Amino acid sequence: MLTAHMEPNLEVVDVSSHESFNAWGHGYPHKSVRWHFHPEYEIHLVTAATGTFFVGDFIGTFAPGNLVMIGPNLPHNWVSDLMEGELVYQRCLVMQFPGALASNAIKIFPELRYVGKLLKEARGGLLFSSETGLAAQSLMLELTEARGIRRVQLFLTLIELLALDTSRKRLASSEYASDMGDIASSKINVALKYINKNFATDLREPDVVAITGQSISAFSRAFHKHVGMTFVSYINHLRIKRSCELLTSGRISITDICFKVGFNNVSNFNRQFLLQKGMSPSKFRDIDEMKISKCS
Template sequence: MNPNIEHLPKDTSESFVIKYFNYPYFPTPWHYHPEFELVLVTESTGKRYIGDNISDFREMDLAIIGPNLPHTYKNDELYHQKDSGKRAKSIVIHFSKNSLGNDFLSLPEAQKINYLLNNCNGGFDIKGKTNKEVREIMVEMLDQKGIVRWQSLLTILAIISESDDLTQISNANLVGVNDKESERLSKIIDFIYSNYMDDVKIADIARVTNMTETSLSRFFIQRTRKSLSAFLMEIRLYSACTMLQKNNLNISEIGYQNGFNNLSNFNRQFKKHYLCSPKEYRRQFLEKSKLNII
C-alpha cells in the first residue's frame, strides 16, 4: 500500500479546513500532508501511529501533528465488526502558515506561535487544562464561519504556544516524505496489524516487503525504536486488554485469539508488560467501572 498524500479540499472563501468525521471506524491509511493537523478524537479507542511513535488513543485524545509527518489512527478490532454499533468520531483541522497571513508570524506578538510551528515537526500531545480549553473551542468552530472561525484557530494556537501541557510525540529526525521508506513501513505495520492473531514470522514480513530479514529488522528498529517482536507483542497485549474489558470470554481463549499458543506464556507476557495478570487486570477494570472512575 502506497502512503497517501491526503488533501482536505477547502472552499475558496477558506484559508484552512475543519471537518467533523463520523465513521464505523477510522478509514484513513498511513499518510502525510504538507499542512499542520489538529486532531481531536471525540469517540472511539484504538492505536495511534505518528511518525516513530505508537500509542493508545481514546476519547478526548488531542494532538497537533507537524507537516509531512506520517500518521494514522487504527480503531480496535471491535469497531471493524459488522453491526458492532460502535462509532469513530473526530474533529480535524488542517492549516498552514499561510492560513495565518503572509506577515502574521513575523509580528512580535506572534513570536510564541511562530516558535511552536517551527518546532512542531514531531507533533505534540496536548494534555491537562490546555486539552480542555482547545477541545471546547474546536467544538464551537464547527458552527462558526468566516473571521470568527479564523480567530478561533488563532486563539487555539496562542493557547498551545503558551502551554506547559505538551509532550513531543515523534522523533522528528526519523520521519519525512521519503515515499519508498514510508511505503515499506506502512506495509510492515499493516501486515502485523492484519495478522497478529496468527503465528507471524519475520520471514513472512520480509517476503511482503521484498527485504532480507536482517535489513527488515534493522529498518524497523531505526524507524520506530522498537523491534518487530516488541511491536507485535504490544499489539497482541493491547488487543487482549480490550477483550478483557469488553467481553466475557475466558482468559485462555482471549490469549489464544491474540496469538499466544498457551496460557502460561500469555500470563507471563501480560504480567511483564502490565505488572499484573490478565485475571487481575479484568478484576481491577470491573471494580473501577463500578465506581465510574474510568
C-alpha cells in the same frame, strides 16, 4: 499492526476558496482513516472511542481528549478498537491549515511570533495535556459551524491554547526523518492532484488513467483502496462540495452552478446533491441564508 511501516498515502486537503483552513469532524470507520500525510498542519482531537495512533515512528494509545498537532508531510493514523460492524458517529474533530497561513500571519502580526516555536515543534508531532484537550473541544466543535470573523477568533484562540501548553510532548523520535517527496509523486497521488485541479471539466476515468500508465482495472482498484470510493463517486463528491461553496458565496443561479462545477444537466446535479446532502440545492441555499440572517 505494521501501519507505521507501510507506504503512506497523500491526502489532498481541499480548503474552500472562501476560507483559509478546514474545520470538521468525522466518525469511524471513515475514508480518511488510513496511514497518510499531507503538506498542511493538522490539529486532531479524539472525542470518542479508544485505540492506537501512529505519528511518524511513534506508536501510542488514545482515548477521548487525545489532542495532537501534526506538522507538514508527517505520516499519521488513528485506529479505533471496535467490534466488527460497530460504528462511531463522531470520533474526532480536525482542523487543517497550510503553513503559509501561519507564517504570513506572523509577518503581519508580530504579536504572534511565539507561535513559530509551536509550528517548528509540530513537525515532529505534538501530544498535549488532557486539560488542553478538554479546553480545545468546545473551541473545535464551534469551529466546525462558525463563520466570518468568529471563525478567525476561534482559530487564534485554539492556536494560543496549544502554544501556552508547556507540558506538550514530541511524538516522533528526533532521528525520524519524513521525506514524502517520492511518495507524493506516485501514480495514484499524481492522479489525485490532476483530478482535484480538473474535476469541473468533462473529466473521464480513461483520461486520468492515461497519465498514470496503468490499466483501467489496476487504476480502479488502487483508486478505490486509496480514496475509499469509486472514481465517479469521488468526482461527484468534489463537484457537490464546490457547488456548496458557490451556493453560500453569492447569488449565482443554481443552473449556472450546475454547469460551473462540471455537471452536464440540472436533473443529475439535483439528484447527486440530494444523495450527498439530503436536500435540494435551493433548500441548502435557503438554510444558509437563514443562518446568515440570524448572525446579522
